[in-house]
Amino acid sequence: MIGFIVKLAPIGVFGAIAFTVGKYGIGSLQQLGYLVALFYASVIIFVFGILGLIMRMAGFSLIKFLAYLREELTIVLGTASSDSVLPQVMRKLENMGIKDSTVGLVIPTGYSFNLDAFSIYLTLAAVFIAQATNTPLSTSDLLVVLGIALLTSKGAHGVPGSAIVVLAATLSAVPVIPAIGLVLVLSVDWFMGMARALGNLIGNCVATVVIAAWEGDIDRVRAHKVLNGEMDGSTEELLDVGTDTVRADEPRASLAH
DSSP states (O other), rough: OOHHHHHOOOOOOOOHHHHHHHHOOTTTHHHHHHHHHHHHHHHIIIHHHHHEEEHHTTTTOOHHHHHHTTTHHHEEEEHSOGGGGGGHHHHHHTTTTTTHHHHHHHHHHHHHHHOOOHHHHHHHHHHHHHHTTTOOOOHHHHHHHHHHHHTTTTTTSSSHHHHHHHHHHHHOOOOOOOOOGHHHHHHHHHHHHHHHHHHHHHHHHHHHHHHHHHHHHHHHHHHHHHTSSSOOOOHHHHHHHHHHHHHHHHHHHHOOO
């Protein structure tokens, strides 16, 4: 079933792009390309500028941290959803020396309330639709968009493509922006969703490390060894260790069976 859905997904993306081109012309792709490029640039600046500085203040390197999570980031890039790597990410953060109580609290909470890239997407898309429909926005309108986005973005990380629904809810609360402009963003939502999921995941992982450092719930010596590659931290190895631990607790009769 999953394979069937994955094979049909590109057809849905193609249909969305075809509808936009057929209704608004081939020239619309250039503006949408600018939107995607601007969103990716915003996420990159946020990750390496803001989160990189925060990680440095906590005493760790963001580049090494991203290299440590490269397997999970690759999966998120392909699926456009961070839910697919939740168990692996938690196991890897614990392997860094962060207490499981901190990981178990911050990561699940952050998946619903710490959606950095999603917040960037909502505000950027709302302004893009306003400009595309020649809708002037005052400072008060922008503040309303920001305030509504802070509420509608909560818990919106789950299903890829759900961002359109959340964006529609945001625009419905701001009547000055025509909701019909959603069809413009729909055609490129999947491409923006990849960066959106990556930004959300990196933000949650960085938040876990920073809070653990703040509360003293991280073994810094072990963390530096793991990030420097002095200790094995591959996903496959960690999952194998977890499986072996479960099996070691099983009764001998069950193992013999």
